[in-house]
Amino acid sequence: MTNALTILFCLTLMYLPVTTRLSSYVLILVFQGILVAGVYTVSFFENFSGEHLVIAGAVLLFRTILIPSYIVKIIRDLDMGHRDRTRQYHPGFLLQISGLIIAALLLSYQFSRITPVLVIPLGTALAGICSGGLLIIRRQLLLAHVIGFLIIENGLFLLGVAVKADLPWIIELGAFLDLFVLIFLMGIAINHLKSHFPEGAGEDLTTLHD
C-alpha cells in the first residue's frame, strides 16, 4: 500500500518538467500532500496512536489546504502571468527527472542492504528532494522556487517515514509551524518584490554578486 502511494508520488514528480503553469504546480502540491498524509497513516497503521492521527491531520491541513490556498492568493494578488519564462516542454528536464528517480531507487535499494529501510519510499523521498531542487534550478520564477522547496519538504517527510524515524509529535508540529511561517514570510517578500521590481516580477534575482 505504502509502495503504491509512493509510486504515485513519483508520477507527480514526473509531471513537474512538462508543465510550467503555476496552477498545475499548486495542484501537484495538493495531490502530494494527500499522498504524503496517506503514506504516513498507512505506514504507522500497525501501532496506530493519537499522535499519528494528529500529525496526519496536520499534514493534511497544512499541505493540502493552507499552503496551497496561500500560494493561490499570492498568484492572484500579483496577477503574474501564469507561466514561467522557460520553455514549456523540456525533454532534457524530463529525462533528468526520470533518471533521477531511477537513480534514487537504485541507491535506496543498495542502501537497504546495509541498513533496514523501506526501499521504495526511501527512493521516492530522495527523488522528491532531488527533483524539488532540480525544479528550483530549472525554473526562473520565484514562486516556482517556493514550489520546489515545498516538494523538497514533502520528500523530506517521506524520508522520515521511510527510515521509520518517529520524532515526538510536538516537534513534528513545530516543524509544520516553521514551514508555514516560512512560506508566509516568503509570500510577504514576494509581495514586496512586486513593488520593487515592477517589470518581470518574481523573476530570479541576480543584482547582488561579486
Place this chain on the structure above:
Amino acid sequence: MIGFFILGLVLHAAAMAIPAVLRDDRLLNRAVNPLNALALVCGLFFSLTSLLASQPWESRLALPMVGAIPLSCDGIALLFLFTFQLLSLAGSIYAIGYLEEYVRRGISIRWHLVSFTLLILSMQLVVVVQHALAFLIAWELMAVSAYFCIALDKARPEVRQGAFWYFVATHASALFLYVFFILLHERTGSWEFADFARQTGWDAGTLTLLVVTGFLGFAIKAGFMPFHAWLPNAHPAAPAHVSGLLSAINIKAGIYGIVRMFMFFPSDRQVFGWALLVVALVSAVGGVWYALTQHEMKRLLAYHSVENIGIIGLGLAVAWLGRCVGSPGLVALAFAGALLHTLNHAIFKALLFFGVGNVYLYAHTTDIEKLGGLTKALRVTGVGFLIGAVSICGLPPFNGFLSEFLIYKSFFQGGSLMGGFAPLALLVAAVSLAFVGGLAVACFTKLYGIVFLGENRSKSPARLGHEPISSLPVLAGLATLCGWIGFVPGTALRLVAPAVTEMSGLPETRLSAELISPLAGLTPVFGLLLAMTLLTLVVKLWVQKKAGLRLCETWGCGYRNVTSRMQYSASSFAEELVRLGQPMIGLRVQWKPIVQVLPEPRAFKSHGFDQIEQGLWVRLDHAIGRTLVLLRWIQSGSIRHYVIYIFAALIVYLVIAFAFVW
C-alpha cells in the same frame, strides 16, 4: 644600573603620553624627541656600563596570573641593546630638525611621534625579553609601529606602497616565526629561550624544519636576498630619520634573531653554515651590484644595507662552521667580525641616511642625477657623508675596515682549519668580498662624486632650506664614532667581547690575547699614517704658499661654454659595470639608433630595475591574483546556482564519506 634602563622605558612611556595632552605639532616635536633622547641616554648608561664591566643582568618579571617573563641582558642582548639605543638616540635628536619640515608642510606628526617612540621602545624590548610569546609581541609591535613611522607622508602613493611592502614582508616573517617558536615549544614544552638553549638531541627532521623556518623568519626581516625586496621600497618612502633607523637597527633585529638561533641549536651540521654562506654571498654581491644601478639615494643605500647584511651573514656563517669543527678561536674571530660589523654598519648607515635627509631638506630631491656640488653648501653633511662613504667601503682607517678585516681573517683561519674543498670555498668567499669592496668603492665614488662634488646639475640652481641645526651634532658624533672605532679598535672590541665569549666559550684572557691586543696594535699604525699625511699636508700648504696659488675655470679640453649639465652623470659612471651584470641586473635602455644622414633629435634613457623584485615577488603577486580570479564565478548572484552548490556539496561530502575510508 638596571634602574636607569627602567627609567628610560618609563620616560619613553611618558613621551608616548605627551601627544595626548599637547596640541601644537611644533611643540610636540620639540618635547617628545628630546624626552626620548633623554630616555635613551639613561638606557645607554645602563648598557654601556654593563658591557664594559661585562656583567650580564638577569631577572624574572613576575606578572600576576600571567606568570614569570624572563628578562635578561646577556652579552649579546647588551650589545644589540647598546646598538639600538645609540642609534635611536642619534635618530631622535636628528628627528627634531628633520620633522620641522613636515610641520611646516602641515603634515600631522602626532601619530608619527607616538609610533616612533613605540618603535624605539619595542626594539629595546625585543632584545631584552627571553620569552617566546613576549618576544613575538614585542616583535609585532616593532613591525606595526615601524610601518606607521614609514607611512608618515601617506598622501603620496609611492609612500603608501613602500610602507605596504614593508608591512607584508614583516607579516610574512612573523608567520614563519610563529611556526618556529611553536615548533620549539612543541619540542621543549616551554616558551623560555633558556630552555630552548638547554634542549639537546634534536632529531634531524625537526632541526631542519626549525632552522629553515627560523632563518626565513629572521632573514626576511634582515633583508637577505631574495627577501630584500621590501628594503629599497620602504626606505625611500620613510622620512630620513626613520629610514636611518630601519637600516641601522630594524633589520639588525633579524640578525639578532639569527644569533639567538645559534644559541638554541649547538649543531655540528656544516650544511647550514655553507647554506648561510651562499645566501650571504649572494646578498653581498647582489646587493652592491643592484645598488650601483640606482639613481635614488635612499634606494641605493637600502641596497647597500642588503650588501652589509650579507657581509654580516658571512661572518655568522664562518662562525657556525667554526663551531662545527670545534674551534672556539675561529668562532670568536668570525663572531667578533659579524657583531662588530653589525655595530659599524648601524653607525655609518645611519650617518649616511641622515646625510641624505639633509640633502633632501636642502634640494628637495634625492635623485642623484639632479644634484651636484653640495659640499659647498652643506659642509658638515659633505664631510660626514664622505666619512660614512669611506667607512662603508671598508677602507682604513675607519670602522668598516676593522670588521671586514676580522671577517677576512676568519676566512683564512677557517681555510687553514678545515680540509677538503673548504679552503677553496672560503678563498672564493674572500675574493668575492674583495669584489664587493671594489663595487662598493665604485658605487660610493659615484654617489659622493656626483651628489656632493662637481657642480649642481639641476636646472633650478635656486636653493631651498638649510642644514638643520640638530642634525650637525648627530652627523659629527656618528662620523667621530666611525673614526674612533677605526683608530682605536680596542674599545669597540671590548664592547663585543662579552657576546663573543658567550658564543665561542673562549675565556676572556685568551680572547684579549688572540683578538683584542693584535688589533689594538693597529692604533700606532694608523697614527703613523695620519702623522705622515698631516706632515705632507703641511709641507704642501707651505710650498703652495711659496709657489703661489690661483683659481680659474676647469680645463675643458678646448671645449668652450661647458655647462654643468655636461658633467659625467651617475648612470654613465656606472653604466659599464651595470652592463657587465646583465642579465642578473635588470637594465632597461630606450633609444633609437641613428641611421639616416640627417637624424632628428635623439634621446637615450636607461634605468636599472631589480630582477628579483620585479621577476619574483611582483610576478608572484600577479600570479596569485590570476589564480584567485579563476574562482570568482562562485558568487554568481543567481539563487539557482547557490542551490546547485548545496546539492553539489552534499554529494561531494557523501562521496568523501563513503568512497574514502577514513
Place this chain on the structure above:
Amino acid sequence: MILTTLFLLGLPLLSTGLTAWSISLEKNYFATLAAATGHLVATLYLLLSRQNPFPAGAWFGIDSLGSYFLLILSHTYFAVVLYSPGFLQRMDKPEYQASRRLYYPALNSYLLASTLVVVTQNFGLLWVVIELTTFSLVPMIYFYRSKESLEAVWKYLFLVSLGLVFLLIGVLALGVAAKGVGEHASLILTDLVRDAAQLDPLWVKISFVLALVGISAKIGLAPMHPADIDATSNAPGPVAALMAGSLRSTALLVLLRFYEVACNTSVRAFSQGLLMIAGAFSILVAAVYIWRSRDYKRLLAYSSVEHLGIVTLASGVGGVAMLGAMLHALFNSFGKIALFFMAGRINRDLQTREIDSVHGLMQRLPWSGFVFGLAFFYIMGTPPFGLFFSELLILRGMVHARNWTVLGCFLLLMMIIFIGMGRAVLRMLQSPGSVGPPAGKPRERFHIAHAVSFYALAVSVPIAILRPDFLFGPLRSILAEFRFTL
C-alpha cells in the same frame, strides 16, 4: 536556579511582548536593555557557578559548551543594544518608520530564539528553534527597504531554510542511529553521548554530513555562504554585527553539537577531516574575494566567512586547536562588533560602499577611522589582541597534530587574506582625500559606538593574557566533552 532560567528565557520573552506592544522607542530601548543586562548577568553567573539550571536529561540544559556560546551571544547582543539608540536616531527618514518600529521586537525575539538554540539539548527541538532565529532577524535585514536588501532577504531566507531541510534530515538520521540504543532511545545530546557506543556509525556519519551541509548556509561556510554575504553586507551596522558576531556562532554551536556526538563514536576521524575540508575551503573562498574586493561591507562579510572557516578548521584539527577555535569564535565576535559598527557609520557618512571612493578616512572621520584601523589590526591577529593568541593556539594544534599540509595551506591563505584586506583597508584609511569633514558637517565627535568598539577590542587582551578561570574552566571541560586532550 529557576531565577537564572527566568533571566535567560523569561526576560527576553517578556521584553519581546512589551516592545511588540509599546510604540515608544525609549521605552522599548529600556525594556531591551533590561533584558540584555539580565541575560548577560545570568550568563556570567552561569559561567561562574558552572552549574546546569535545568534537570539532567531534560530537553533543555546548559553544558559548558552552551554556557560559553551563551556568553558570545549575550555579550554581542548587549553591545548591539547599547549602540541601538544611537543608530536608530540617525534613521529618521520616513521610509524607515516601519523598520524602526520593528527593530526592538525583532532584536528581543532574536535573543529569545538564540537562547533557546543554545539551551536546547534535544536535536529535534533544536531544529525547530534554529529556524526561529532566521525569522527573527529577517525583518531587520530588510531594514533599509531597498531593492538590494530585499533581494538579500529573499536569498537568505530561501537558502538558509533549504539548508535547514537537510539539517532536519540529519536529525532524522541521528534518530535512526539512536534506534540502536534500544527502547530508551532519545534525541537528547547527553543520552546520545552517553550511549555513543551503541549508535549506528553509518547513520551518525550520514547525519553529520547532512548537518554540516544544512547548517553551513547559516554559519556561512563555503560553498553555502553566498546568501550570508548578501544578508550581512546589506543589513544595517548593528544587525550585521549581530549576525556576524552572534548568529553565526550560534549556528556553529549547532554544528558542534553534532560534532560532539560524532567525536564520541567511531566516525570521529572522519568528522574531523570533513570539518577541516569545509573550513579550509571557506578560507580559500574568502581569500578569493578578499584579494580584490570593491565593497568594504562585503569585504567584512567575507572576513567573517574566513574566521568561521578558521574556527571550523581548527575544531577539525582538535586538541589545542579546539581550544584556539573556541577562543577564536569569541574574539572574532568582539572584532566583528567594532568592524561592523564602524562600517555602518562610514557608510552613513560617506554614502558609499565602494572602497575606491573612500579617501582619507583618518581626516574625514577621525574617530571611526581610527577605530576601524584598530579593528583591522585586531582582526589580522596583531598582538597583543586576542586573535593573535587564538591563532597561535590553532597553529600549535596543527603542529602538534603534525598536520603540515593543513598548516601550510592555512599560513598561505592567511598571508593572501592579509595582503588583500590590508590593501583595501589601509587604502581607505590613508589615501589622500578631503582633509577634515566636508563643509557644513561638524568634526566627528566621540560616539557610544566608538566606546563600545574600543571596549570590545580591548577586553580581548586581558582575557587572552590572564586566562580567567571562569572562561577557561568551561573551555577545558568542553575539550573533555569532545575527548580532546591538551
Place this chain on the structure above:
Amino acid sequence: MVTFSSNPISWLGFLALVAGAPLLNGIVNKLKAGLSGRLGASLLQPYFDLARLARKETVYSRSASYLTRLAPPVIWNTTAFALLLLPVGPFPACISFAGDIILLAYLLGLSRFLQILAALDVASSFEGMGASREARFAVFAEPIFFFTFGSLALVTGRLSLQSIISGIAWDKPMFPVFIVVNSISIFFLMITECSRMPVDDPNTHLELTMIHEVMILDASGFDLMLYQHAASLKLLLYGFLVTSLLNPFSWLKPAVGVALVVGVLAVLAVCLAAIETLMARFRLVLVPQFLLYATVIGVLNILIFTFSH
C-alpha cells in the same frame, strides 16, 4: 700582534725605495725609447719633472672643493705607507702583522677612492670618464690581488706578508709553477693598476683614451708632483711584490739575493717597455676580460696546487 721593525735598515730601505721610485720610470722610459730607436730622455728625467712641478704655482678649478686639496697628500701617503708593509730584501718589513696584506690592498683602495673623487670634483666630463674607468677596472683588479696572496696565505698558512714570503718553501715540486703563475697574475695586476700598456697609455695626448692621466688632468704644481710620484711608488710597489714572491733570500746569499731582485726588477722594466713598444692599447671593453683572464689563471693555479698534493 703588530711589530715595528727594530732594524733601522728596514726604515732606511723604505726611504731608499721612496727616493728611488722615479728611477724605475726613468729606466722604463729609457728602454722604451731604445726599443723604438730613439735616444730618449736621461734616466733622471722623472726627477727633473718632479722638481719642476714642485716649483710651479698651483691652479685650482673654481668647481673644486676641499677634496681636490686633500686628495694628493692622502694618496701619496697611502701609497708610500703600503711600501712600509713590504719586506725589503733580507730585512724584515718595517711594519708587519697578521693580515697586513688586507691592509695593503685596502690602503691602495683608499688611494683609488680619493683619486676617483678628486677626478669627479672638478666637474669635467673627461675626468669623470676617467674616474668611471678607474672604478670599473679596480673592481676586477682587487680580486686578483686577493686570489694570489690569498692562495699563498692558505698554502703557507700565514697571514702577514713577511711570514708568507718567508714561508714560501721551494722544496715542494709544484711550488715553482705556483709561484710563477702567481707572479704572472700580479704582473697583469701591475699593468692595470699602474695604468701601463695595453690597459692604458701613459703618454697619449687624447683625453678620451686615458685613464690615470685624465683623472689628474686638472691637477697642477705640487699636487701633480705628488700624484706623479705616488704613481711611480705604485709601480715600484708592484714590482717588489712580484720579486719578493721569488723570495731569493731564503735560499741564496744576501748579496746574490739583492742582485737577483735588481735583476728581476730590470726584467720587469724590460717587459713593460717591450709591451709598450710592441702592443697597442686594448679597446676599453676588453680590459675586464684581460683582468678576468688574470683571475682565472689564479683559480686554476690554486686548484692544481691543492690537488697536486
